[in-house]
Amino acid sequence: xxxxxxxxxxxxxxxxxxxxxxxxxxxxxxxxxxxxxxxxxxxxxxxxxxxxxxxxxxxxxxxxxxxxxxxxxxxxxxxxxxxxxxxxxxxxxxxxxxxxxxxxxxxxxxx
Amino acid sequence: xxxxxxxxxxxxxxxxxxxxxxxxxxxxxxxxxxxxxxxxxxxxxxxxxxxxxxxxxxxxxxxxxxxxxxxxxxxxxxxxxxxxxxxxxxxxxxxxxxxxxxxxxxxxxxxxxxx
Numbered sequence: 001x002x003x004x005x006x007x008x009x010x011x012x013x014x015x016x017x018x019x020x021x022x023x024x025x026x027x028x029x030x031x032x033x034x035x036x037x038x039x040x041x042x043x044x045x046x047x048x049x050x051x052x053x054x055x056x057x058x059x060x061x062x063x064x065x066x067x068x069x070x071x072x073x074x075x076x077x078x079x080x081x082x083x084x085x086x087x088x089x090x091x092x093x094x095x096x097x098x099x100x101x102x103x104x105x106x107x108x109x110x111x
Numbered sequence: 112x113x114x115x116x117x118x119x120x121x122x123x124x125x126x127x128x129x130x131x132x133x134x135x136x137x138x139x140x141x142x143x144x145x146x147x148x149x150x151x152x153x154x155x156x157x158x159x160x161x162x163x164x165x166x167x168x169x170x171x172x173x174x175x176x177x178x179x180x181x182x183x184x185x186x187x188x189x190x191x192x193x194x195x196x197x198x199x200x201x202x203x204x205x206x207x208x209x210x211x212x213x214x215x216x217x218x219x220x221x222x223x224x225x226x
Contacts, residue, residue: 042217098212
């Protein structure tokens with residue numbers, strides 16, 4: 001069962017622009033995580049935000065979480081061609097070690 | 112750094128064959144997971160294991176089984192491969208979080224084609 005839904009499904013921008021991806025989910029969560037996947041490879045964890053946090057930064061990444069709207073956004077500032085990848089949100093709940101992944105946003109950054 | 116390795120990057124098998132996909136992690140993680148990834152469907156959990164010899168079905172366990180005889184190794188078995196099992200298979204591991212889910216660390220994936 002899919003909990004996370006990313007929006008948009010695909011995004012194309014020029015280098016230097018900001019990229020924003022959104023994730024919506026359905027049930028109560030313990031945390032929300034964002035992962036990146038380069039073409040044909042495994043996923044790499046980017047950032048985790050807990051349910052009692054509203055915003056978190058890591059380098060050029062900024063994640064926000066609005067539990068009242070059951071939504072999160074990932075902002076990548078000053079995008080680079082190397083940011084070209086698929087980005088997935090994943091929700092974690094209390095008392096379980098499972099994550100539920102969304103369907104992902106494909107980001108293309110043109111040089 | 113956590114390292115999760117999978118036995119093959121690419122695999123081609125024939126319908127009806129028994130297929131073994133192996134995953135090994137080197138960080139003493141309790142939890143291990145097998146997902147399949149298909150275009151437009153994201154990652155779907157097949158099975159996971161929270162301890163040696165323990166397993167729990169995920170969302171799509173039909174046609175698959177798993178084995179975890181040692182903490183570092185988690186195997187996915189396709190008893191009789193079918194063409195609809197052609198997919199990318201991803202293994203992951205994680206520690207047991209204090210209050211719930213923790214970060215998962217992924218292997219590079221195995222792209223399986225069943226002819």
